[in-house]
Amino acid sequence: MKILVTGGAGFIGSHTCVELLNGGYEIAVLDNLCNSNIKSLERVKEITGKTFNFYNVDLLDYEATDKVFKNEKFDAVIHFAGLKAVGESVEKPLLYYHNNITGTLNLLDIMRKNGVFNIVFSSSATVYGSPKSLPIKEDFPLSTTNPYGSTKLMIEGILNDLYKADNRFSVTILRYFNPIGAHESGKIGEDPKGIPNNLMPYIQQVAIGKLPILSVFGNKYPTKDGTGVRDYIHVVDLSVAHVKAVEKKSGQPGVYVYNVGTGNGYSVLEMVKAFEKASGKEVKYKICPNRPGDIAACYADASKAEEELDWTAKFGLEEMCRDGWNWQKNNPNGYED
Ligand code: NAD
Numbered sequence: 001m002k003i004l005v006t007g008g009a010g011f012i013g014s015h016t017c018v019e020l021l022n023g024g025y026e027i028a029v030l031d032n033l034c035n036s037n038i039k040s041l042e043r044v045k046e047i048t049g050k051t052f053n054f055y056n057v058d059l060l061d062y063e064a065t066d067k068v069f070k071n072e073k074f075d076a077v078i079h080f081a082g083l084k085a086v087g088e089s090v091e092k093p094l095l096y097y098h099n100n101i102t103g104t105l106n107l108l109d110i111m112r113k114n115g116v117f118n119i120v121f122s123s124s125a126t127v128y129g130s131p132k133s134l135p136i137k138e139d140f141p142l143s144t145t146n147p148y149g150s151t152k153l154m155i156e157g158i159l160n161d162l163y164k165a166d167n168r169f170s171v172t173i174l175r176y177f178n179p180i181g182a183h184e185s186g187k188i189g190e191d192p193k194g195i196p197n198n199l200m201p202y203i204q205q206v207a208i209g210k211l212p213i214l215s216v217f218g219n220k221y222p223t224k225d226g227t228g229v230r231d232y233i234h235v236v237d238l239s240v241a242h243v244k245a246v247e248k249k250s251g252q253p254g255v256y257v258y259n260v261g262t263g264n265g266y267s268v269l270e271m272v273k274a275f276e277k278a279s280g281k282e283v284k285y286k287i288c289p290n291r292p293g294d295i296a297a298c299y300a301d302a303s304k305a306e307e308e309l310d311w312t313a314k315f316g317l318e319e320m321c322r323d324g325w326n327w328q329k330n331n332p333n334g335y336e337d
């Protein structure tokens, strides 16, 4: 079976390429490298000892994307390609709508024309907005608070409409909680451009001395210690969920939606402590005002993925921190080293 991985040079995509290749799948990667480095794919080849084609193509370029489908016969697509920075999406909404929505519309039209009907799509727990209770189940009401989240919700709607109109499609929507960590080899990991927005890359850069201090966004939330609680998931576990989705759902027309999380919620301060323990480094922090748009707590009920995809998270917080640190200390400047 051959899979096209859009956005395969990125953080989650590169880890998924490793799991697909190790699982015996053939792959090709399409990425315009707007938020990634080609070196990630060289490392994927090193880790797996396998090779594959890479297409430096923008999904906004319809003809070039169509050519990729003419060049190789794919059985399924895993669609990671998209822009993902919440703050930037508020400043540049048109960029986000154009890239994420138009890119996906092009991809879906090209898939249909070329007879490829299996797709796994990267959605996010952000589509639950501020959940009414916890843990979050897939049938909770959906809403968003920023353009990035809106692109995810709109694409989910587009995929549902597409299946209604053409029931040859098999659509699996994976709603990720908070992916962190890295491959155990320390060769691939998250390589944010500039100052990280997300908690774990920020903590990692404080631990290695690239950033002076972590700002903890609020300590008056109604949570165990007042700081925000999230469901952190090891990126390798998340990647395996994609392999399971392809394995179980390809050729099964329908729309399937799954939470991909561990079901455990950890606070910001718990994450700081766990990371200090794993790295042996101090992570200095200061309490700051809440970040606008943040919710107090968010964690998954991931039982549907367990029942239907035969998937559960295998790694705990210790391994997430260990592997995140291993990547950071071996590559203090990411792929630029
Ligand atoms: P990433 O930025 O590392 O990877 C995305 C990749 O898509 C990048 O390599 C980028 O160059 C590529 N890309 C973007 N626009 C493109 C276009 N028009 N054409 C071709 N390639 C394009 O991000 P990631 O963390 O690996 O996330 C992958 C997907 O998962 C994204 O869709 C993201 O929104 C979603 N997601 C991520 C998280 C998270 O915390 N990382 C959480 C929920 C959902």
Ligand code: UD1
Pocket (backbone or CB within 6 Å): 084, 086, 087, 124, 125, 126, 149, 178, 197, 198, 199, 200, 202, 214, 215, 216, 217, 218, 227, 228, 229, 230, 268, 291, 292, 293, 294
């Ligand atoms: C953020 C996005 C979300 C996106 C997800 C994955 C926002 C509002 N939400 O989620 O839409 O799907 O990333 O990309 O940006 N924190 C600090 N200090 C920091 C950074 C974070 O205290 O420097 C806290 C946050 O307040 C939060 C927790 O750490 O409580 C996790 O934050 P983050 O890693 O940014 O993820 P989310 O906010 O869950």
